[in-house]
Amino acid sequence: MKALNARTAPKSSAPERIIQFGEGNFLRAFVDWIIYNMNQKTDFNSSVVVVQPIDKGMVEWLNGQDCLYHVNLQGRQNGKPVNELTRIDVISRALNPYSQNSAFMALADQPEIRFVISNTTEAGIAFDPNCKFTDAPASSYPGKLTQLLYRRFQTFKGDPKKGLIIMPCELIFLNGHHLKECIYQYIELWKDDFGKDYAKFKNWFTKYCYVCATLVDRIVPGFPRKEIAQIQKKVCYADNLVVQAEIFHLWVIEKPENMSIAQLRKEFPAEKAGLHVLIAESEKPYHERKVTLLNGPHTVLSPVAYLSGINIVRDALHHPVVGKYIKKVQYDELMQTLNLPMAELQQFAADVLERFDNPYVDHQVTSIMLNSFPKYETRDLPGVKVYLQRKGELPKGLVMGLAAIITYYKGGKRADGAEIVPNDAPEIMQMLTDLWATGDTQRVAEGVLAAENIWKENLNQTVPGLTALVKQYLDLIQQKGMLEAVKSIL
Numbered sequence: 001m002k003a004l005n006a007r008t009a010p011k012s013s014a015p016e017r018i019i020q021f022g023e024g025n026f027l028r029a030f031v032d033w034i035i036y037n038m039n040q041k042t043d044f045n046s047s048v049v050v051v052q053p054i055d056k057g058m059v060e061w062l063n064g065q066d067c068l069y070h071v072n073l074q075g076r077q078n079g080k081p082v083n084e085l086t087r088i089d090v091i092s093r094a095l096n097p098y099s100q101n102s103a104f105m106a107l108a109d110q111p112e113i114r115f116v117i118s119n120t121t122e123a124g125i126a127f128d129p130n131c132k133f134t135d136a137p138a139s140s141y142p143g144k145l146t147q148l149l150y151r152r153f154q155t156f157k158g159d160p161k162k163g164l165i166i167m168p169c170e171l172i173f174l175n176g177h178h179l180k181e182c183i184y185q186y187i188e189l190w191k192d193d194f195g196k197d198y199a200k201f202k203n204w205f206t207k208y209c210y211v212c213a214t215l216v217d218r219i220v221p222g223f224p225r226k227e228i229a230q231i232q233k234k235v236c237y238a239d240n241l242v243v244q245a246e247i248f249h250l251w252v253i254e255k256p257e258n259m260s261i262a263q264l265r266k267e268f269p270a271e272k273a274g275l276h277v278l279i280a281e282s283e284k285p286y287h288e289r290k291v292t293l294l295n296g297p298h299t300v301l302s303p304v305a306y307l308s309g310i311n312i313v314r315d316a317l318h319h320p321v322v323g324k325y326i327k328k329v330q331y332d333e334l335m336q337t338l339n340l341p342m343a344e345l346q347q348f349a350a351d352v353l354e355r356f357d358n359p360y361v362d363h364q365v366t367s368i369m370l371n372s373f374p375k376y377e378t379r380d381l382p383g384v385k386v387y388l389q390r391k392g393e394l395p396k397g398l399v400m401g402l403a404a405i406i407t408y409y410k411g412g413k414r415a416d417g418a419e420i421v422p423n424d425a426p427e428i429m430q431m432l433t434d435l436w437a438t439g440d441t442q443r444v445a446e447g448v449l450a451a452e453n454i455w456k457e458n459l460n461q462t463v464p465g466l467t468a469l470v471k472q473y474l475d476l477i478q479q480k481g482m483l484e485a486v487k488s489i490l
Contacts, residue, residue, distance in 0.1 A: 004237040006066040011089045014039060017046035019107055019148075021118035021141055023058045023094060025222040029071050029245035031117050031169065034275055035090045041273040046115075049107060050094040053120045053141050059094035061241060067091035070239050072224060072231060074360035075247035081359050082247045085235055097144060101136040104144075108151035111162070114267070116145065118179075119169040119216075125178045127185045133193035142182035149183070149209065150194065153201045163208030165267065167253060169216045173287055176213035176254065183211075210256040212264075215283045217250040217290055221361065248355050250276050250290075254283040285340050293345065294352050296334050296379045300401025301326050302368040303408040307482035309416055313363040317356045325397060325486050326356075333395035337386035370423050372405045373454045381455065385463065394469055396489040403473035404482065406448055410436045415481065428454065441478065445471040 002008045018035065020027060038044040050067070052059045062069075067089075074083050097104035107113060118124070120141040131143040138144050149164070156162040168175040183205065191198045224231060224244040231242055251270070255261045261279050270277035280286065298313075304325060305316035316322045330352070335345050356363075380398050387395040409422045409432040422429065428451075435447040445467050449459035460467045476485040 001232060001238045002236060004065045004068050004239045006068065009068055009087065009089075009237065011066060011068060012039070012047075014045045014047040014090070014092075015112045016049050016092050016107075016110060017112050018048040018115040018117060019113060020048045020050050020091075021053045021116070021144070022120055023050045023052055023062055024119065025243045025245075026216075026218075026220045027117070027119045027169065028069065028088065028091075028241075029220045029243040030216060030218050030249060030251070031119075032088050032090050033071050033086070033245075034249070034251065034270060034277065036086070036088050037275055038268075038270055038273045039090060042269045044269055044273075046090070047092040048090050048117075050091050051104060051107075051144075052094065052096045052098075053118070053124060053144070055096075055098045057096065058241075059096050062091065062094040065239070065241055067094060068239075069241035069243065070231070070235055070237075072227075072242055072244045073247045074244065075358045076354045077247050079354075083360065084247075085231065087235070097137040104137065105148065105151050108148045109155045111156070113152075114165060116148075116164050116166045117169060118145075118167075122170055122172050125168060125170050125172065125175060125182060127182045129189060131186070131189070133190040138186075140182075142179060143186055145179075146183050146186040146190070149205060150197075150201055153197070153204050158200055158204045160204075160208045163204065163210065165256075165259075165264070166209060166211045167214050168212075169214055169251075171216070174213045174283075176211045176256070180211040207258060210259045210264075212256050213254040213283050215250070215252040215287050215290065217294075218245055218248060219355070219361075220245040246355060246358060246361070248276075248351060250278070250286075252278045252280055252283045252286040254280060285338075289338055289340060289345065289348055291379050292334050292338055292383060293330060293349050294355075295375070296383060297326055297330050297352070298368050299372060299375045299379050300329055300398060300404065302365040303372065303404035304401060304482060304486060305365045306369070306420075307404055307408060307414055307477070308486070309414060309418075309483075311365060313356050313365055313368075314358065314361075316365065317353065321483055321486055321490070324490050325400075327353075328490065329395075329397040329401065333387055333397050334380075334383045336390065337383045366421075369408065371425070372408070372422075373424060373428055373448075373451075376402060376405060377455055381459075384466070388463065388465075394463075394465055396469075399466065399469050400473050400486065400489055403470050403477060403485075406432070406444060406470070406474060407477050407482070441471050441474040445474060 069088055071086050071088055095104050124141045128140045131138040131140055138147055168179050187202050194201055221244050232238055255264050264279050301316055305322050308322055310316045310319055330349050338345055384398050411420050413419055435444045446460055449467055
């Protein structure tokens with residue numbers, strides 16, 4: 001079997017137009033795969049320079065394969081199973097700024113550089129007041145980026161055409177807004193270092209750099225340990241950087257204040273390449289759609305499925321009772337609380353169910369159950385309130401899901417003898433243990449709904465009828481079991 005590198009496999013050459021902070025599985029299976037497709041299907045003609053955001057990383061591995069690797073996409077598309085392999089060749093080189101700082105900073109001097117993309121984990125977009133302008137490099141990602149931007153400002157003497165389009169992919173809402181704020185904080189922190197350039201640099205960044213908030217969505221399990229020998233045999237290369245991901249992808253890019261949608265689409269023609277990349281006025285409705293229609297059903301289907309004797313998400317979807325429950329929550333309840341066009345919501349919901357039905361991933365429902373109460377608070381409780389407001393009654397499926405979570409946190413064993421092992425913050429676990437010890441479902445319902453450390457309010461008082469319905473469903477589950485309780489609301 002051949003080693004994978006530029007001598008054994010063809011590698012395209014294109015101008016370096018993108019700096020990418022992050023070399024992990026997600027960016028390689030999502031952003032770099034998207035750029036590969038843009039290069040193939042449009043005149044984008046760009047390559048990526050990868051920058052390792054922390055001292056220890058994978059750039060040596062990447063450079064060892066001349067930045068070539070395969071993406072293995074798996075899942076269901078239009079009802080049919082898909083399992084495909086694509087060799088990605090868009091990364092030109094990978095740098096470690098901690099050992100190659102001059103090469104890293106020199107990226108700012110390359111006239112064709114236009115984009116900065118990042119995924120430095122949720123903790124990566126943070127301001128560290130201990131960073132110094134003279135650090136080589138600054139420890140934080142926003143600090144490194146500010147150093148790079150100032151060098152570019154200096155090199156091109158504040159040329160308006162040499163600003164950068166910055167698209168963070170960190171999994172926090174309004175990631176671009178947070179990143180922009182951090183950059184302004186560094187500009188203020190280092191104003192003495194900038195001297196007479198301070199005001200001009202700040203103005204150049206404000207007017208001619210374009211920071212976008214984005215929403216990314218693709219499940220990326222990562223390196224396929226179980227199937228790696230089979231994959232390497234299929235591609236005929238000893239590729240040690242294969243990354244596995246689901247077929248579904250979505251990238252919503254919110255246009256920056258100082259650039260039009262048309263201009264951003266022209267510069268970043270992903271939609272033209274037929275990719276599921278939306279350049280929009282605001283990412284907020286799409287963020288709400290994802291949290292509500294993907295994460296929301298996950299949070300309630302997991303305890304309902306597990307207590308019904310089902311362990312895998314895909315099996316829950318095909319179950320004659322729990323499958324109907326999932327669709328009830330998805331279509332009849334949560335979808336009715338959103339404000340996007342119904343056809344768009346229905347298409348997204350159908351895509352979500354195809355993702356749940358992935359034949360290649362055995363997604364354990366228990367893996368979704370960690371910290372279920374905080375998840376319910378952010379993903380499902382808003383839907384409960386909006387549904388009540390719009391329909392004049394509580395959504396039975398979502399309330400049944402809450403009763404299932406409360407029952408799951410009782411612990412013990414389910415009907416087939418499988419152990420129920422809830423996992424949450426110690427104070428939440430203790431509260432549930434104490435409440436269930438009373439043997440009184442009224443006290444259990446009232447106690448959970450009164451927990452302001454979870455809900456930030458007392459739901460007994462703020463959501464009319466919720467206490468009574470939760471108690472009713474807790475009693476039903478205790479008396480008849482989870483499956484019969486679910487049947488009663490379908």
